[in-house]
Amino acid sequence: MAKGLGKKLITAPYTVWMMIFVIVPIALVIYYAFTDSGGAFTFSNLSYIRDYSRTFLISIELAVISTVICLLLAYPLAYSMSKMSAFKQQTMIMLVMLPMWMNFLIRTYAWMTILEGNGLINRAVRAIGFEGFHMINTNGAVTLGMVYNFLPYMILPIYTVLTKIDKSTVEAAQDLGANRFNVFKRVLLPMSIPGVISGITMVFVPAVSTFVISKLLGGGKTFLIGDVIENYFLGNTGTINYNVGAALSLVLMILILVSMTVMNKFDNGETAGGVI
Amino acid sequence: MKTLSKIYNCLVFAFLYAPIVVMIFYSFNSEKSRTNFGGFSLRWYAELFHDTVILKSLYLSLAIAVLSAVTATIIGTLAAVGINSMKGIKRKTYLTVNNIPVVNPDIVTAISMMILFVFVITRVNGLEMGFWTLLIAHITFNIPYVILSVMPKLSGMNSNIYDAALDLGCPPVAAFVKVVIPEIMQGIVTGFIMAFTLSLDDFVISYFNSGSAAQTLPVTIYSMTKRPYSPKINALSTLLFTSVMILLIIVNLRQSGANKQRANANKK
Amino acid sequence: MSDNHLIELKNISVSLGGEQILKDLNLYINDKEFITLLGPSGCGKTTTLRIIAGFLRPDEGEVIFGNKKVNDVPPHKRQVNTIFQRYALFPHLNVFNNIAFGLRIQKRSKEEIKDKVTEMLSLVNLKGFEERDINSLSGGQQQRVAIARALAVNPKVLLLDEPLGALDLKLRKDMQVELKNIQQRLGITFIYVTHDQEEALSMSDTVVVMDGGVIQQIGTPIDIYNEPKNAFVADFIGESNIIDGIMPEDYVTEFAGQRFKCLDKGFAQNEPVDVVIRPEDVDVVPLEKGMLRGEVTSVTFKGVHFEIIVDVQGFKWMIQTTDYEEVGNKIGIYVEPDAIHIMKKSKYSGLYGDYSSFSDEIDLLSDVTYEEGDGNG
Secondary structure (H helix, E strand, C coil): CHHHHCHHHHHHHHHHHHHHHHHHHHHHHHHHHCECCCCCECCHHHHHHHHCHHHHHHHHHHHHHHHHHHHHHHHHHHHHHHCCCHHHHHHHHHHHHHHHCCCHHHHHHHHHHHHCCCCHHHHHHHHCCCCCCCCCCCHHHHHHHHHHHHHHHHHHHHHHHHHHCCHHHHHHHHHCCCCHHHHHHHHHHHHCHHHHHHHHHHHHHHHHHCCHHHHHHHCCCCCCHHHHHHHHHHCCCCCCCHHHHHHHHHHHHHHHHHHHHHHHHCCCCCCCCCCC | CHHHHHHHHHHHHHHHHHHHHHHHHHHCECCCCCCCCCCECCHHHHHHCCCHHHHHHHHHHHHHHHHHHHHHHHHHHHHHHHHHCCCHHHHHHHHHHHHHHHHCCHHHHHHHHHHHHHHHHCCCCCCCCCHHHHHHHHHHHHHHHHHHHHHHHHHHCCCHHHHHHHHCCCCHHHHHHHHHHHHHHHHHHHHHHHHHHHHHHCCHHHHHHCCCCCCCHHHHHHHHHHCCCCCHHHHHHHHHHHHHHHHHHHHHHHHHHHHHHHHHHHHC | CCCCEEEEEEEEEEEECCEEEEEEEEEEEECCCEEEEECCCCCCHHHHHHHHHCCCCCCEEEEEECCEECCCCCHHHCCEEEEECCECCCCCCEHHHHHHHHHHHCCCCHHHHHHHHHHHHHHCCCCCCCCCEHHHCCHHHHHHHHHHHHHCCCCCEEEEECCCCCCCHHHHHHHHHHHHHHHHHHCCEEEEEECCHHHHHHHCCEEEEEECCEEEEEECHHHHHHCCCCHHHHHHCCCCEEEEEEEEECCEEEECCEEEECCCCCCCCCEEEEEEECHHHEEEECHHHCCEEEEEEEEEECCCCEEEEEEECCEEEEEEECCCCCCCCEEEEEECHHHCEEEECCCCCCCCCCCCCCCHHHHHHHHHCCCCCCCCC
16 A cells, blocks of 8 residues: 555655664664673673672562562452443543553652551551561562552453453353353463463563662662663762673563563464553 | 452552552641641642742653654654555564564663663764753654554555545545545554653653753652652642543543444444 | 243343343244244344343243243253354364363263264364364354354254354355254254345244244244235245235235235235235236236346336336346236235235335345344344
8 A cells, every 4th residue: 555655765764763773772782781891892791690690580589479469469350340331341441540640650659658667557557556567678568569560561451351352252151061160261261361471571571670669669678680770871980881781681681582482482372462 | 259359359449549549648748747647738739839840840741742752653653554565574574673662671772772872972072861862762662652553553444445545536645644544543643642641651761861951750750759758749649640530531431422422323 | 832842932021221122022942943033133033042042031031941941040051052143163272172162061081072073073074173273264164163062062952143144155055955954963953043034944944033023923934935924024035016905805805906816714804905926926928818917117137037027007016037028018917816815914014015116236235234233133
């Protein structure tokens, strides 16, 4: 169709733009990762990975835990939403999306008020005569922040896939003798896998690469890979080192690429009906 | 079973809304405390509107959001039409490259562009991080989302309608404007809205690419969280939350109204 | 009632979204019968089927299966299985697992499942398709998988909801024959829903003609065709000329200002009636020999015959004849007494059977229209 318009002409701005601002930057990341500050080729930046292996592990661990919690929390909700009347579904979707429209800094910040040593939860606990807990600045608080921020990203794709399932396949299963449990286990659950996969990706990727949540709720005690990278680019003059930062980013990128490829293996190449 | 799932849903929503409720509540606090409620006051709202830093960054955020969304929508829509008519490996390559900023973690996109900007700035005199780097960065991460919302409309469109317009004597550009654009308008609008909100909401990419001269609202909020506590953040969040809520409710009502109209029309 | 009744629907009424879909419907279905629910879009035939399957509970009335009321029995506990309009195959399972679905629910052994699936695949001529992906199959093949999947669990009754609607004409004809064969071979009851009258007539033992949520006529295909009960049935099944008339006495009817012999009786004297004459029962004769005279206003070549429209005193008749007549010709027409069918007046009188605004296209269009949307039928 675009032939009459000059196919090349209409994609040209896009092609040039993506070249300069997507491809070239990625190439620069790779270039910086394998050179020293003088521009000479080196592998030494990558050796920093060893120093940060614990940070990588903690980042992955917290991201995996939050992803699993999100999945467990989101699926039942998405499932019951998909069975509601059209009007109720619309309202519920709005309720799920509304917090997403708040900036995540604000959402995370709000939790500080609740979790602090002198925060709302502790005051409530003390009011009924118990000792307060130490909650803020722990891995637990960071995980909570991740779950809270990214939960809607798990709910929406699962919900979307569940509502797109042809109702007659459910009827066909009932017709063939499946009770509610079997309908769920043999039809709805396997058919909703694409939504689950896209939900997992949408929670895991921002969780594993965050540096804000760990700063606000981890108080510097939980140091994630995102914090390390941020430090190499925007830290104090002494700590700035683009080369090491680029190397770590490259590793993070590859890590995510690999885990997504693995996830997509479960997906049978079907396109996920995700909401971004 | 039904009551159980109702209770469960309520709990999840309580979790989602608890911090927001707390924040709104304390925005009306007369004291400068996160936990002690000293009485109702609009003090922090008043201070908010006198805070030139916040107001300046709000304007900047809006300007960047509008400019980047408009540019991204134009570049993206044209590109989507072009990509849609591509086939095979070429199409696949384009779509893969398009997905890079979507799939990559924000922080990687952010530092990759920062490296590029720094690379250029250190080699050319008189350039520095600021409005332009911010705008370029926002356009870059917005374009893919425009393409992702326009492409499905294009592939769902009957491609004969463009040929039909030509057949009826319409010149190509006019045919495109008169026939194709209206067909994919919904996707273009969705793409624009998405680009606009993503841009307004973005923190990570702005944080790395704004320099000290041009701070967007989220960057300002971030620096506020690092300073001693000020309920101004709560007041600001409450205002943002309320405006988003009102906007969403209006959109929803209009949508359900339109749906009803369509249903009625179908009945007739 | 006889013991042979497998399913009975008694005084069934259903409303959906404020609209009454079925009105006090009564129907019984015999064991091993091929029964077809026939009617236009929105007539309630799919709703009737969904009530039998258990997907829908009637507002009023009883559903009886083998002498037991089953209103409250959920679909997965009923001994009926359905072939859905668009097959509703499970896209995440291959052909084998689709067919094995019901057997797995019944917790049959592995060998048993394998044997049964193989048997079913050969029944529907899809040997060797076990591992194929559902989406890689053609419409006809998907149709066969759906049939195999439903039959694998040995249902007493198979419900078919416009099963051939999505297939092209040639394939549809083949599948009609095949379905009828399968039904006879397995000796189970088929309840078939269609809007295609030809399909209904050629396959069924019994045809149930429905309109507006009400059964218009139940009978064998031959009865339905030859003795339509009202103008709706007469028009919906085949082509009909339906003329206003009266019955001056038994075996005599009067229309177009003249009296004719007929084979019907039992009407009140001078009772107004609808007179039905099938286009193929009308003979074209020389002007002077005709019992009625008219002028040819249009001629269409149909392959086997010509379809001509003749204006007889302002009423347009459709006549199918093998002799060519030119537009403008004055001809006589003749009808044997046994081809004149008399029907009581109904709410459909005057709505059908006049070909003055006749157009082939309208017929074609209504053929293509898909049946009853999603579940509101």
